[in-house]
Amino acid sequence: MKRWSIQARLIASFTIAILIPSLITIAVGVKTINDQVYNLAQAQINSDLEGAKEIVRNYMDRLKDALRIHATRMIIYGALDRKDTSGELGPEMERILKAEALDVLTLTDASGKVFYRTCNPSLIGDSESWDPMVMRVLTEKTPVSGVFIEPEQELLKESAYLAKRARMQITKTPMAGPEEKAVETSGMMFKGAAPVFSPNGRFLGVLYGGILVNRNDDVVDRVRKTVFKEEQYDGRDLGTVTLFQDDVRVATNVRNADGTRAISTRASAGVAEEVLRRGHTWRGPAFVVNDWYIAAYEPIRDIRGAIVGMFYVGTLERPYKDNLSRTLYVFLGITMLGVALGSWVAVTVARKISRPIQAMAVAAQKVAEGDYTQTVEAASQDEIGYLAECFNKMTRELTKATQQLREWAENLESKVEQRTAELKAMQGHLIQAEKLAAIGKLAAGVAHEINNPLTGVLTNSSLLLEDVPQGDPMREDLQVIVDETLRCRKIVKGLLDFARQTKPQKQIVDLNSVVEDVLNFVRNQASFHDIAIETDLEPKLPCVMADRDQIRQVVLNTVLNAAEAMPNGGSIRVTSRSDPTTRQIEVRIADTGPGIPDEIKNKLFEPFFTTKKSGTGLGLAIAYGIMQRHKGTIWIESERGKGTTIILSIPPDQQDSDE
Numbered sequence: 001m002k003r004w005s006i007q008a009r010l011i012a013s014f015t016i017a018i019l020i021p022s023l024i025t026i027a028v029g030v031k032t033i034n035d036q037v038y039n040l041a042q043a044q045i046n047s048d049l050e051g052a053k054e055i056v057r058n059y060m061d062r063l064k065d066a067l068r069i070h071a072t073r074m075i076i077y078g079a080l081d082r083k084d085t086s087g088e089l090g091p092e093m094e095r096i097l098k099a100e101a102l103d104v105l106t107l108t109d110a111s112g113k114v115f116y117r118t119c120n121p122s123l124i125g126d127s128e129s130w131d132p133m134v135m136r137v138l139t140e141k142t143p144v145s146g147v148f149i150e151p152e153q154e155l156l157k158e159s160a161y162l163a164k165r166a167r168m169q170i171t172k173t174p175m176a177g178p179e180e181k182a183v184e185t186s187g188m189m190f191k192g193a194a195p196v197f198s199p200n201g202r203f204l205g206v207l208y209g210g211i212l213v214n215r216n217d218d219v220v221d222r223v224r225k226t227v228f229k230e231e232q233y234d235g236r237d238l239g240t241v242t243l244f245q246d247d248v249r250v251a252t253n254v255r256n257a258d259g260t261r262a263i264s265t266r267a268s269a270g271v272a273e274e275v276l277r278r279g280h281t282w283r284g285p286a287f288v289v290n291d292w293y294i295a296a297y298e299p300i301r302d303i304r305g306a307i308v309g310m311f312y313v314g315t316l317e318r319p320y321k322d323n324l325s326r327t328l329y330v331f332l333g334i335t336m337l338g339v340a341l342g343s344w345v346a347v348t349v350a351r352k353i354s355r356p357i358q359a360m361a362v363a364a365q366k367v368a369e370g371d372y373t374q375t376v377e378a379a380s381q382d383e384i385g386y387l388a389e390c391f392n393k394m395t396r397e398l399t400k401a402t403q404q405l406r407e408w409a410e411n412l413e414s415k416v417e418q419r420t421a422e423l424k425a426m427q428g429h430l431i432q433a434e435k436l437a438a439i440g441k442l443a444a445g446v447a448h449e450i451n452n453p454l455t456g457v458l459t460n461s462s463l464l465l466e467d468v469p470q471g472d473p474m475r476e477d478l479q480v481i482v483d484e485t486l487r488c489r490k491i492v493k494g495l496l497d498f499a500r501q502t503k504p505q506k507q508i509v510d511l512n513s514v515v516e517d518v519l520n521f522v523r524n525q526a527s528f529h530d531i532a533i534e535t536d537l538e539p540k541l542p543c544v545m546a547d548r549d550q551i552r553q554v555v556l557n558t559v560l561n562a563a564e565a566m567p568n569g570g571s572i573r574v575t576s577r578s579d580p581t582t583r584q585i586e587v588r589i590a591d592t593g594p595g596i597p598d599e600i601k602n603k604l605f606e607p608f609f610t611t612k613k614s615g616t617g618l619g620l621a622i623a624y625g626i627m628q629r630h631k632g633t634i635w636i637e638s639e640r641g642k643g644t645t646i647i648l649s650i651p652p653d654q655q656d657s658d659e
Helices: 006-070 074-082 089-099 132-140 152-158 160-166 217-228 269-277 318-368 383-411 413-467 474-500 511-522 548-564 619-629
Strands: 104-109 114-117 144-150 187-197 203-212 239-245 248-252 282-288 291-301 307-316 507-509 531-537 544-546 570-579 584-591 633-638 644-650
Touching: 006 144, 006 187, 006 203, 006 217, 006 282, 006 291, 006 307, 006 318, 006 413, 006 474, 074 089, 074 104, 074 114, 074 187, 074 203, 089 104, 089 114, 104 187, 132 144, 132 187, 132 203, 144 203, 144 307, 152 160, 160 187, 160 203, 187 239, 187 248, 217 239, 217 248, 217 307, 239 291, 269 282, 269 291, 269 307, 282 307, 291 318, 307 318, 318 383, 413 474, 507 511, 507 548, 511 531, 511 548, 511 570, 511 584, 544 548, 548 570, 548 584, 548 619, 548 644, 619 633, 619 644
Parallel strands: 531 570
Antiparallel strands: 104 114, 104 203, 144 187, 187 203, 239 248, 239 307, 282 291, 291 307, 507 544, 570 584, 584 644, 633 644
16 A cells, blocks of 8 residues: 655645635635625616616606696687687697607597597597596596506507507517517507696696607617616627516617617516516516626506506626626636645645654664664754654664663573573563654654644634535535544544553542443444443442543443444443452453454554554553553453453552652
């Protein structure tokens, strides 16, 4: 298996620690900028819609006020009072029609019958009392204005020209709903009406007039010029305005691909459903004829409150997208520059850390080959420098010890045969102690160096995980980072615990209560759901002098190991007893797992030896050290297929050698 150097691991860790937050920052930044740009654009179009509506309201009010003023003219009320259409009435009505740029101007009597029709003077006497606006004035005697859908037969009464303007062959439009009719014959009209009174206050009739919206560019162009200032982008009008009759464009400055106005085209089905059927204002990006716009659609209601069409204002989406793209390119460039700078720092720091460690590794290899004269340079005053000093001290002590062994061998040749076994045992113990000391010091230094960046990764990834909403695809990746970082922290803690050899803080401890505390803690864990736990604890078990937390750690590690040996379920039996012969207190943890092979029994308490895929190999080594510091023992009884029993033995009274 290929080994990764510490330098490669540090560079990889630094790069991941920099790259992942950078990628998350890019994603969050892109979304935030995109949302803000579109929110600002939508806020602007909402403001434009309100401005356009105000212009149309003023247009209506001006129409109503003009009719109200003209209704007070002596020629108008005089003709009605005399019931005489000859004289100056016709020229006056024609003058008013042209002065107010009206398409329709008609005078009725007090019953609603047409007294004079300006566009078609020969047609009089028909009743207009059915008209909601005329009816309102006949009833309330006050001026009114509003939008009205004029049927084809009424337009024909005025002139064939108006009927022809209103008539439209509806154009098939992408994204529009199913066609309900192929031809639109009625027309949308801005209409106003005012009562006519005699000088003594007698009601004489109604003066009404209107402007046909169909194919009338004046209204929509006036709104566009006022709201959008005729601004253009890439040769196209930035803002557009449309008046819909139902879902058909009857007046618009939206252009087809050939540059003509998109008259008779239809709105998309979704917009029509929301605005015409439900009566809601629709806001958002919309595909209008042949391009995307940030748009707002408002229902148009007639004087009775019925929805008869839509009022649209929109601005091209392309300028916002282009501006967003430029902003994002700058943002991405800055971010990538930061990643590159961070990677350079990571490589520099990794080399500075890894070089002395690599030098120590080479020296340690030579020491392992028997060259105890190796030394390394302690170039820094940090943990790595301290580790180098300890390594040099170790080699000096090894050199001294080796020299002493050689002297003893030369002086005691006569006793070589008697002492061979003892020397081999001592030498094995010494080598093991040297290995453990070197590993412990190396582990402490490496663990301290890794712990700080590891804490940063865990903190930031946990905060990011809290900020990412449920269902977001990044949440699973963040959870993996948090879980794996926690696992790394667990390994680092194990390294520190193994290296520190913490002195027990002894007090009077009831081992039965420690066992019950551990079992209560693990019972409800998922890994114990299929495991039966039995206890046989000796009542009145003598107390011991021990560090409760350290003994609890030994029991907990042992119980967890037993559970992990039975992934498909089983049972754990915990017993305690006092042995009067040996004056020892024993705790036995027995499982019904598969047992331990004989070839690995002697390795179980060695540091970093493990049979688990995700284990660190420090649990039993730490437990072994804790029991030794309590003058106790830990050993294993196991047989293949018959389970495993771990025995913890500790004397009730302990006296430390330094005490």
